[in-house]
Amino acid sequence: MSIDILNRDTTPEVSRPAAAVAPKEGDVLGRIGNLETRLARTAREIDAAQHVRYRVFVQEMQAQLPPEAMRRERDFDAYDAFCDHLLVLxxxxxxxxxxxxxxxxxxxxxxxxxxxGGFYSASEFAIDELLARHPDKRFMELGRSCVLPEYRTKRTVELLWQGNWAYALKHGMSAMFGCASFPGVHPESHALALSFLHHTVLAKGEWAVGALPGQARSMDLMPKEAVNPKKALMALPPLIKGYLRLGAMVGSTAVVDHAFNTTDVLIVLPIASISDRYLNYYGADAGRFAS
Structure with missing residues (x-):
């Protein structure tokens, strides 16, 4: 989850201030009990979401953000101004x-x-090469995923995916991708899980994608015969496990992000690959979850 985007030549220009965010018709994408998922409607809601991100990334995961972000206790960057922000309330x-x-x-x-200016993940992974192989497809990037500790339940994760799925269908997306993280900056400490991903769900052929030159770290840290799948699955972060249940693939190499104190892998999820079980559960009609 590199935050060094403001020093890259591809830094996006802020096309509109966050305050320009307005209510959007049909932005409620799902409800389970007292929890609701929808898009942010106001700049104040985006600011509050940035504070949630700060609490998780800095206070919990020990990320080191730029001084202004640390002073304001908000995780923010230039991308926030033109992204949509999915919330769980x-x-x-x-x-x-x-x-x-x-x-x-x-x-x-x-x-x-x-x-x-491009996708956020392009600061770590060869996203442009992936896009060039699929000129007929429309991609969507998922990022900055976080949930407060007391809400890290199956229900909350399910609701987030319900929102992502409905949003993707509403906008006619063909595939999703984004960085997913392991804690810490030592890939070797996640040798079992990373090797499992490398040997079992590696994105190949037209979906193959790796880290940018100079940043790539091997995920092939153990021979296939030495990997215990059951133990490897238990060692995976819940978010990555959720991606795999949907039929996701993983890029060939990882990236160490010292600022966020994480080891990142790239998740690639073609809409057509989402397992039938989940497709049937979430439904093919995005309107099913709109209020």
Whole structure:
């Protein structure tokens, strides 16, 4: 989850300030009990989501953000101005909507990315090569996923995916991708899990993608016969495990992100690859989850 985007030549220009965010018709994408997922409607909600990100990435995961972000206790960058922000809100919490945000995802469609400097993941992975092989497809980037500790339940993750799925269908997306992270900056400490990903769900052929030269770290850290699949699955972060259940593939190499104190892998998920079980559960009609 590299935050060094402001020093890259491809740094996006902020096409509109965050305050320009407006309510969007049909932006509620799902509900389970007291939890609701929808897009952020106001700049204040985006600001609150950035504070949730700060709590998880900095206070919990020990990320080192730029001084202004640390001072404001907000994880923010130039991409926030033109991405959509998926929220999970706990409606049982008293107060305004900003006080109810317990989880968030940042969504970036290809058409928006291309007029604003490209995708965030391109600072670590060879995204342009992947896009060039699929000129007929529309990609969507998932990023900055985080959920407050007390809400890290199957229900919350399910609701986030419900929102992602409905959003992707509503906008006619062909594939999703994004960075997913292991804690810490030593890939070797995740040798079992990384090797399992390398040997079992490696993106190949037209979907193959690796880290940028100079950043690539091997995921092939153990021979296939030495990998215990059951133990490897238990060692995977819940988010990555959720991606795999949907039929996701993983890029060939990882990236160490010292700023965020993580080891990142690239998840690639063609819509057509989502398993029938989940497709049937979430439904082929995005409107099913719109209020």
């Amino acid at each position: 706990d409606r049982s919490i008293e107060g305004d909507s900003e006080d109810q945000i317990v989880g968030t995802y940042r969504l970036l469609r290809q058409d928006v990315a291309m007029v604003n």
